[in-house]
Amino acid sequence: MAVLPALETRPVEESAVAVVKPPRRGVSFGRVTLYVLLGVAGVVAALPFFWMVFGAFKTGEEIRQIPPTFLPQQWTLSNFRTILDDPTLPLTTFYKNSLFVAVINVILTLFTASLLGFIFAKYRFRGRQFLFWYLMALMMVPTSVLMIPNYLILSHLGLLNNLWGLIVTALIDPFAVFVMRQFIMSVPDEQIESARIDGASEFRIYRSVVLPQVKPALATLGLLTFMFNWNAYLWPLIVLQQNDKRTIPVILTWYSTQHDSQLNLVMAASVLLVLPVLVFFLFTQRWIVTGLTLTGGK
């Protein structure tokens, strides 16, 4: 604390309790600047979203106007109708594909992560330390490194261009295992011991003793995994080569190259990709933020 420059100006031995209240002046210049700065930053951050949403409601004619308008002069829903009714690229198919992969991957990740987390947290066996560090090291390996061999493996298994290809390669998420291990370590050993004495099988202990106590962690992890899968691009781009098999982010890029000059349609499509997730996550934000800060980000 010796670094504090103003030590000698400390108010002398007044009743400390009285001074603890920080001096709050009414409206100071500093406060006004603070609010103005934050306001400007907030508007700048939100602007691209508004630009997308307004673009999605503009007519094809208006969106090609120079200079561009900000608010739509004539609000229209026809862009959404065009996209949803598109006979060659029905968006519902891609919703189904995306949901299928995301939901199955959430379930599998939660299962494998909690099981492995349980094993790493509560069992003593030879090579445990080594295996755990190996798993942690895997967390560091970039997608770009694994995508080439994984592609070849899927091609040998005949799982290219198949949604299951996105599932078998996501069976074990080292990050999720790490998080679950941290949480399961706090489950008291005595509870596990007494369940064992009562004759519970190891799997029963996992299901009835461990799982109920890590529900919040499971929820947070589930949300993060869902988000990660829903937004994933690089790996689905490689695995899924036929349009009708693709997930929404991949189809959006395809869409934007198809309708290069019809930005209103592209924006409507991105609204349909972004909005459901955004609305859903606005309500669950607290869980996600807690999860991220708890684990230092993903």
Next chain:
Amino acid sequence: MFFSLLPLVWVVALSLFNYSPRREGAGIGGLGGDNPFVGLDNFKQLFDFSNPSLLSQTFQTSLKVTLIFAFIVLPLNLVITLPLAVMIESVARRLRPLLRTIFFMPVLTSAVAVAVIWQYVLNPQYGLANGLLTKITGHTQIISWLNDPSLTVLGIPVALIAITVAYLWMDIGYNLVIFIAALQGIPRSLTEASLLDGANAWQRFRFVTLPLLKPTIMLAAVLTMISSFQAFDLFQVMTKGGPDNQSRVLSLDIYENAFTFQSMGWAAAESLVLLVIVLLITLVQTRMLRTKWSY
């Protein structure tokens, strides 16, 4: 877990061969035959600076672009997120969740959507950026942010800067919430003590908040760096590496070599270079985090 060992072994093996899935090959995994073993030749070529082939030149360019990108992103990210976190924490309690949500929303948005939105913002004719510039300057502006190779600022291509802006927009929410959580963990007694000592806002930040946040900042810096070295989505969607490879990053080069040109041996060698970079950063991180922090 054992699934993961196979790809790692395979990628190392691939990097030692001149392998393409187009050719039949021989032996295990098609390694051999007309996919010949070349030893360390791929790596020698990658770092051949005196007489580089076209492929090596592209790799070297992409490595340079990746380094530039990562080293602009990190300081800009911290310079934005740290003050922003402190500012958000010092406004009225009711406003904080709203502000946090605004800055966090892009994190939840798919990177592809982010890329598409920013393409529209930066569209030369119909985009918001040029529209605003036209309003401000009074002249019609048709700057081609993502496609004009002659545009540079301080020697950095404008296309790369434009993607950096979009990337920062998408990415700052992460560090922001991490810093906000760390700020909330600082004991009130410390800030109050400095208030009593007559420290002003800047002094409080510089001498109390900043030192206490140091471990968090280190961690956030490393995570930011690692993820920026692997950035792919925005580059692939917004520019495909163009114009003139000015925004070609390493992961994009790996992707194109492996899956567009099917030179998987070469791409595997490239990807191992990326792996080594990421591991080096991680190593530095563990070194730094092992340092004891005391106050």
